[in-house]
Amino acid sequence: MPDALLIARGVEAGYGSRQVLFGVDFDINEGEAVALLGANGSGKSTLLNALSGFVRPRRGSIRLDGMELAGLPPHRTFRRGIVQVSQARDLFPEMSVDENLRLGAWTKRGDAARLRDRVYASFPRLFERRGQMVRLMSGGEQQMVAIGRALMSEPRVLLLDEPSGGLAPAFVSEIAAIVAALKRQRVTMVMVEQNLRLALSVADRILVLRDGAVAEQRGGNADEEEIVRQIYL
Amino acid sequence: MSRRLFWLLPLALLPVPLLLNPYQQYVLNTALLYVPVGIGFNLVVGNLGLLAFSNVAYFGLGAYTSGVMMVQLGMPWWLTVIPAALVGGIGGAIASIPALRGVRLFYLAIMTLAFGELMRWTYIRWEALTGGSMGMAVPTATLFGWALDTDRRRFYAFLALVVLLVAITDRLLRSRFGRAFLAIKDNEIAAAAMGIPTDRYIVLAFAWGGAVVGVGGAMFAISVGHLTPVSFDLTELIRQFAIIMVGGLASLTGAIIGAVIVTVAPQVFISFPGFDELVFGLLIVLVILFLPRGLASLLARVHPAFVERYYRG
Numbered sequence: 001m002p003d004a005l006l007i008a009r010g011v012e013a014g015y016g017s018r019q020v021l022f023g024v025d026f027d028i029n030e031g032e033a034v035a036l037l038g039a040n041g042s043g044k045s046t047l048l049n050a051l052s053g054f055v056r057p058r059r060g061s062i063r064l065d066g067m068e069l070a071g072l073p074p075h076r077t078f079r080r081g082i083v084q085v086s087q088a089r090d091l092f093p094e095m096s097v098d099e100n101l102r103l104g105a106w107t108k109r110g111d112a113a114r115l116r117d118r119v120y121a122s123f124p125r126l127f128e129r130r131g132q133m134v135r136l137m138s139g140g141e142q143q144m145v146a147i148g149r150a151l152m153s154e155p156r157v158l159l160l161d162e163p164s165g166g167l168a169p170a171f172v173s174e175i176a177a178i179v180a181a182l183k184r185q186r187v188t189m190v191m192v193e194q195n196l197r198l199a200l201s202v203a204d205r206i207l208v209l210r211d212g213a214v215a216e217q218r219g220g221n222a223d224e225e226e227i228v229r230q231i232y233l
Numbered sequence: 234m235s236r237r238l239f240w241l242l243p244l245a246l247l248p249v250p251l252l253l254n255p256y257q258q259y260v261l262n263t264a265l266l267y268v269p270v271g272i273g274f275n276l277v278v279g280n281l282g283l284l285a286f287s288n289v290a291y292f293g294l295g296a297y298t299s300g301v302m303m304v305q306l307g308m309p310w311w312l313t314v315i316p317a318a319l320v321g322g323i324g325g326a327i328a329s330i331p332a333l334r335g336v337r338l339f340y341l342a343i344m345t346l347a348f349g350e351l352m353r354w355t356y357i358r359w360e361a362l363t364g365g366s367m368g369m370a371v372p373t374a375t376l377f378g379w380a381l382d383t384d385r386r387r388f389y390a391f392l393a394l395v396v397l398l399v400a401i402t403d404r405l406l407r408s409r410f411g412r413a414f415l416a417i418k419d420n421e422i423a424a425a426a427m428g429i430p431t432d433r434y435i436v437l438a439f440a441w442g443g444a445v446v447g448v449g450g451a452m453f454a455i456s457v458g459h460l461t462p463v464s465f466d467l468t469e470l471i472r473q474f475a476i477i478m479v480g481g482l483a484s485l486t487g488a489i490i491g492a493v494i495v496t497v498a499p500q501v502f503i504s505f506p507g508f509d510e511l512v513f514g515l516l517i518v519l520v521i522l523f524l525p526r527g528l529a530s531l532l533a534r535v536h537p538a539f540v541e542r543y544y545r546g
Contacts, residue, residue: 052426078428090423092416103416107428153428 005030011060013050020046022212031186035199038209044192052084053077081156093135104152140171160191258384264496266452271476271488273446279483282418287328287345290352291321291443293465295450310374321447329439356462368461481527
């Protein structure tokens with residue numbers, strides 16, 4: 001079997017004097033969708049931030065295609081292909097949908113038009129609102145812009161931090177459909193998601209984090225109740 | 234501003250000196266030299282969205298670089314313009330250091346303000362070069378051997394420089410750089426998350442802003458003919474800040490309008506001592522209250538030719 005696409009070994013990270021991750025290990029294969037589950041404070045978001053460079057790991061290694069990423073600033077990990085769609089969504093609120101998407105292709109000079117057409121093809125709703133200022137859109141639409149913008153750079157690994165967090169139920173199913181479509185296109189994904197049903201419906205594999213380390217790994221067809229027990233008990 | 238308008242304006246200004254008396258010509262020259270001062274300030278505060286108040290530092294650095302090179306090295310003025318830009322630009326790059334370390338908002342404002350005051354202290358202390366608080370006389374400027382000994386002559390040199398600086402800055406803001414500035418202003422973390430090396434663009438905006446203001450300083454040196462540290466104090470900073478607030482943040486047209494209003498308005502009321510400051514203060518308050526995006530936004534409403542949206546370019 002070839003080496004995994006993204007390999008983490010002994011990753012430790014935290015904020016100030018508070019350590020959150022205590023040696024995280026995992027492998028993620030190309031085209032795989034992995035759900036990262038765990039109770040509040042187990043380190044899920046910190047792990048995503050460590051992968052994308054927004055939190056600098058104190059120890060350990062994160063390799064993408066064999067190249068070390070640990071310690072690189074976010075704009076460099078982005079160039080290597082690790083793209084995060086964060087909980088705060090991190091959009092450009094004063095810019096239109098179109099301008100947000102174009103900035104998503106910052107590192108893909110000259111390719112922006114083609115990539116944008118592709119994003120609009122998979123998100124017709126964004127095409128309809130392409131001239132609208134993002135600040136004026138609903139939470140669900142903003143989440144779509146954030147995912148669309150992340151796809152503009154043709155990421156090697158897409159990190160989704162609670163894609164359904166804080167959204168109205170109608171949007172949760174829409175986002176679930178988008179994530180499912182990404183999976184069909186074999187986009188490699190690491191997803192943190194509170195909505196277990198959504199997470200289990202797309203994940204090939206589940207990593208359960210507890211106290212800042214991977215406590216459990218299993219296939220995506222796991223029983224929901226058992227997972228809940230794994231996470232909280 | 235639309236391209237055509239941009240080139241028409243300086244052309245329309247060419248015959249204006251024939252209509253002005255020497256005093257009015259001096260005021261117009263002052264307005265002209267404040268255009269780059271406003272543009273540079275606006276680049277950092279308006280386009281990049283960082284509250285850096287070291288603009289007077291670059292202004293003074295440009296002015297003293299030009300003056301000192303003319304006095305100490307006997308160089309003609311036109312040869313000192315590029316060094317003035319360089320020194321102003323280096324000043325800008327230095328002033329960006331706290332911003333690169335993550336200092337923002339009023340913390341950044343205070344630290345950059347301190348830089349401006351430190352420079353003023355330097356002009357006072359470094360008497361051998363600057364003449365200290367007594368100041369230094371700046372010799373008559375020459376341009377390729379042609380003496381810029383009247384305000385009318387200086388006007389044409391200033392106009393050419395200002396057109397050049399506006400054109401280059403306009404190009405910069407329309408390019409990828411301008412889009413990066415806007416992205417950083419709108420959401421710095423998101424900009425970094427899109428692969429934009431934000432540090433590099435912050436230094437660039439400060440340095441280019443400082444360079445443009447430095448040229449304004451070189452113009453100031455020969456326009457007033459005498460440099461004293463008191464010209465670069467906090468009152469001067471407030472005047473320069475008023476230029477971009479009255480004219481309009483993140484707008485080239487705004488910097489031009491602001492430079493003209495802030496220079497000319499006090500002159501109109503100069504025969505009523507004390508009244509000029511009152512009117513000037515009132516003007517600033519009214520613009521901020523009713524036109525938070527400055528007088529340039531009023532023009533943009535009047536005619537679409539004045540609309541500036543660089544990141545669409």
